[in-house]
Amino acid sequence: MPTLLVVDSSPFSETSVSRGLTSEYVENWKKANPNGRVITRDLNASSLKTIDAAWVGAAYTPKDARTAEQNETLALSDTLLAELRAADEYVLGVPMHNFGVPGVLKLWIDQIARVGETFSYADGTPKGLLLGKKGTFLIASGGVYDSGTVMASLNHVEPYLRDVFGFLGVTDTTFLTAGGAAALMYGQTDRATFLQPHFEVIRSQFVAA
Template sequence: MSTLLHIDSSPLYGRSVSRELTGAFVSQWKASNPDGKVVDRDLNATQIPPINADWVGAIFTPEEAHTPEQKQLLALSDSLIAELQQTDEYVIGVPMHNFSVPSVLKLWIDQIARVGKTFSYADGTPKGLILGKKATFIIATGGIYDAQTQMASLNFVEPYLRSLFGFLGLTDATFLTAGGTMALNHGQDRDAFLAPHLQAVQTHAVATQEGQA
């Protein structure tokens, strides 16, 4: 049975472009995988504390020596990493915030980018441990930051996510971007704006299930 991890990070909910597009991906994925399982993770509905010195100390303490307090500190991280390990495919909605990823997504990344769990230095060099997975990142940006545009150098979302997940071992990643969402605040028809992006997402969702992407 195929499993999909569906992550959203936009705080806008019903007005969110990235949430609408990840929802379209999930719907198409379910149609292609009627017996599949979807694990939903809404980062805005998940209490994720910033890491602190105690948390760092816990991850560098051998598991067999963990105190009850350290086990509690790492419980959320363990749960979030298990979601990555136990699912086959990910779809992650990412609105651009200040040229980078939302703070809630960064908090999640800090919990799942964990030595000995999702990457290792066992042989003296870094090795990703999230292997055999594929991911679709659906990004929504207020402006246009496509390659070769004047604003391209300000887009730190895709380079960061590609580098981070590549470091963790996930190299089968597709990035779909809906740029120019700011137009929706200035009278652009939402359905007309979303139509090509919904089509691109649905086409990609079908292709991934057919082994074509």
């Protein structure tokens, strides 16, 4: 059974551009995979915490030597890892915050980037362990930071996500960006009009498949 993991990181709900994009993606994915399963993970409702010394100590302690307290420390991380392993594909809705990813998304990445779980140094060099997975990243930004624009150097979202997921073994990736969303804030366009061309790009991904 094909399985899709949907990760949303916007603090907004109905007005979120990135959530609108992931919803459209999921709708089309379900049509293409009528027998598929969808796992949803809303990072703003996941009680994510920064990793601390206790978390690091637990993560680097062999499983059979961990205390009950260490297992509890890693409980949420283990749940998030199980979701990643269960899914064949990932789709992430990512609003740009201050030229980078939202804080909750960074917290999630810190929870799932675990030695021996999603990467290893078994032979002295890093090796990603999330193999055979596909990742689609739906990015929303207030300004336009596309390659070739004057603001392109300020886009730290795509390079960061490409590097992190590549490090974890996810190299089959697609990045789709809805830039210029600030026009919605200033009343220069409406939500449906703004989203429509980006919805068409998403739909084209499934037509091509």
